[in-house]
Amino acid sequence: STYIEEYYKRKRVRTTCIPIMADPSEFETVPKTRGKYKIIIPANGMMKDALPAMMKAVAALSEFEKKNIEVHLCGIKEVQLEVILSKEELSAVKDVITVHSWMEYGDLVALYQQMHFLLLARDTSQMTLANFPSKVPETMGFGIVPIVSDVGDYTKYYLQDKVNSIFIDGSSKEACLAAIRAAISLSWDRYLEYSTNARKCVEEKFDYRVWTPTIQHMIESLFEL
16 A cells, blocks of 8 residues: 555655556456345454444435345354344344355355445544555456445545445444445446446456556566665
């Protein structure tokens, strides 16, 4: 990240900054199917992911809104939800969420191919400014539209709000709720535009082939020292 790069630049260390990369041609591109909007939350409950805010936002959706979405959780255990949600909130989301246990990567890919949105809310901190979540380019390669907090390099330099993604203004429950509502209120045609643009973003900005010349130059420059 540029946050870490600036730290080393101040120490007069030679640096090359590249984003997390992906291979968008690794798996088959499966057309998105119309129906309920499917949202995946790949958080692991660690401090950099605002899991309570995301889940409380889902619980705060109206009954009509909840009938038109599915929320899939990966890397999260049901016991974690019982800690962060009240009994009322758990009852409100019980018919909406699916908690996936550990999955073989092939099964995870099959799940990605069905998903419409990625939800990833994060507080602004040293950790999140320095981190570039690999799930963002990884899922965008499947045409998944990220709903993400505006923090760090991925929103600053690569993603475009209301073009290939939807930015969360902060990481609070209210901010997550507003962003989720903006996402699920998209018309199907508009969603497909976002999805196509998300895939295009990976092809143009995250594909490892795009960065081959930069990496080659970095390696070759080591021999000039």
